[in-house]
Amino acid sequence: SLSCKVLIVGGGSGGCSVSAKFSKILKKHELIIVEPSDIHYYQALFTLVGAGIRSLKDSLRSTASVLPKNSTWIKDSVVEFKPETNSVLLSNGDQITYDYIVISTGLILHFEEIVGLNEALTTPYVCSNYSPEYVENTYKVLQKLESGNAVFTYPDSPVKCPGAPQxxxxxxxxxxxxxxxxxxxxxxxxxxxxxxxxxKRYADALWKIVENRGIHVNLRTNLVKIDPDKRIAYFENLDNPDIKTQLEYNMLHVTPPMSPPNVIKKNKLLVNEAGFVDVDKNTLQHIRFPNVFSLGDCCSTPNSKTAAAIGCQSKVLYDNINCLIDGKKMSRSYNGYASCPLVTGYNSCILAEFDYDLQPLETLPFRQDQERWIFYFLKKDILPPLYWHLMLRGVWNGPGIVRKLLRLKLK
Ligand code: FAD
Incomplete structure (x- = not known):
């Protein structure tokens, strides 16, 4: 049995950026990260991989190279959380006790929830940017597409990066x-x-784009089944169960339903009704266990689930745990900031940035609800190095500082 000061569960975007911060103040044995995967993906790049703009290789690094040197990585999974006794159980049977725990396990993709989807994904017409296993197929399907229907779906569940399906x-x-x-x-x-x-600000812009470019948008229309032999996708209408529609496809891009991993969902003390780690949306502290914190896709905060949000969350979470360690009141509050570069073509993008109230919170001093080359450049060439070199090293706390500097300069 092991023990540590701070235990981080999950070495993805959230776990990595928070552990980098703690590695600067804790000793190697005081900071433990539990992460089963050898590979860390910058998933935001998958959109560009699917479109043939970047390779899958560009989106990955070894976990060993992104976790801080001054920390202890345990290559395993947590199979049980025991917040009542400040401990977790690993799949190898070991137990770890902690003073503070940060839960950042992300979301699991549920391809199996759509009838026929797993089989359909083995055919050369169906793809999904959401998984590293299938993302390279998207570009193959796209290159082969000559005629017929190209169909894109968005599931009836919370998703990471709600902009990516479109x-x-x-x-x-x-x-x-x-x-x-x-x-x-x-x-x-x-x-x-x-x-x-x-x-609304970005929705208005997107409605104009789909209209101008002849894209048919069907709202409240949920993919339930695929017949891979006949190449037909079946949909239900979520407002009117009597309305069922079907589309024959030559290309079908599926965004699967998602949820936190079962190990989280099954622990009723840990989660809210929807199965997400139940934290205060401003402090990121668990509402029942004061030494439990969570950030990223698996926590209950009602922001748009993005790596961009994690930049801000990681600073809030880190400062608040430090306050508790020093016996002080927590001082930081997360405002729900999220950002979503809505790539609209091979040289254009809208840059959505907003907070909990769904109010725009833009960084740059010109309109971000217009398609611009510069946002595409940002997405393709600026954000990836920012992710690898600043965010994962714990020194990116969101664009607040850039926003302030630009405003100052303009004044
Ligand atoms: P993840 O990064 O998914 O990491 C979770 C980690 O937890 C994984 O490494 C997993 O192995 C580990 N884990 C799971 N279960 C256990 C367990 N039981 N024990 C231990 N470890 C466990 N974000 C943006 O900001 N901008 C974008 O443009 C953007 N586009 C996207 C496009 C696509 C196609 C996708 C898929 C995502 C996109 N995102 C984007 C979202 C972004 O990738 C996620 O919001 C972010 O990765 C969430 O970080 P996380 O740490 O919560 O989860």
Missing amino acids: KICYLTEDYLRINGKRDKVNIYYNTSLPVIFGV
Whole structure:
């Protein structure tokens, strides 16, 4: 049995950035990270991998190279959380006790929840940017697409990066246009949501784009089943169960339903009704266990689940745990900041940035709800090194500082 001051569960975007911060003040044995995977993915790059702009290799690094040297990595999974006794159980039977725990296990993809999907993903017409296993297929399917219907879906569950299901739709449309095939393909974006995007400012811009580019958008339309032999996708209408529709496809890009891992969902003391780690949305402290914190995709905060949000969350969480360690009141509050570069083509992007109230919280001193080359450049060439070199090293706390500097300069 091991013990430590701070235990981090999950070495993804959240776990990595928080552990980098703690590694500067704790000793190697005082900071333990439990992460089963040898590979760390910068998942935000998957959108560009699917469109053939970047390779899968560009999106990955070894876990050993991204976790801080001054920490102890245990390559295993937590199979049980025991917050009542400040401990966790690993799959190898070991137990770890802690003073503080940070839970950042992310979300699990549930391809199995859509009838026929796992089989369909082995055919050359169906793809998903969401998994490193399938993301490279997207570009293959896209290159082969000559005519018929290209269909893009958004599931009836919370998802990470709610913009990603439609980014690949715009990229496909642009790809077809560039290659002279656009007039032979019908494009459908079928989403479970009642809106095209949660923030009105960007939704207004996106409605104009889909209209101008002839993309059919069906709201409250949820993929339930696929027949891979006949190449038909079946949908239900979430407002009216009597309405069922089907589409034959030559390309089908699926965003699967998602949820936190079972090890979290099954622990009723740890989660809210929806199965997410139940934390205060401002302090990121658990509402029942004061030494339990959580950030990223698996926690209950109602922000848009993005790596961009984690930049801000990691600083809040780190400072608040330090306050508790020093016997002080917690001082930091997370405002729900999230950002989503809505790639709209091979050279264009809208840069959505907003807070808990779904109010725009933009960094740059010009309109971000317009398609611009510079946002595409940011997504493709600036954000990846920012992620690897600043965020994962614990020195990126979100763009607040950039926003303040730019405002000062303008004044
Ligand atoms: P993850 O990074 O997913 O890491 C979770 C880690 O926990 C994993 O390494 C996993 O192995 C580990 N784990 C799971 N269970 C256990 C266990 N029982 N014990 C121990 N470890 C465990 N974000 C943006 O900001 N901008 C974007 O443009 C963007 N685009 C995206 C596009 C796509 C296609 C996808 C898939 C995601 C995108 N994201 C984007 C979202 C971003 O990748 C996630 O929000 C972010 O990775 C969440 O970090 P996390 O630490 O919560 O989870």
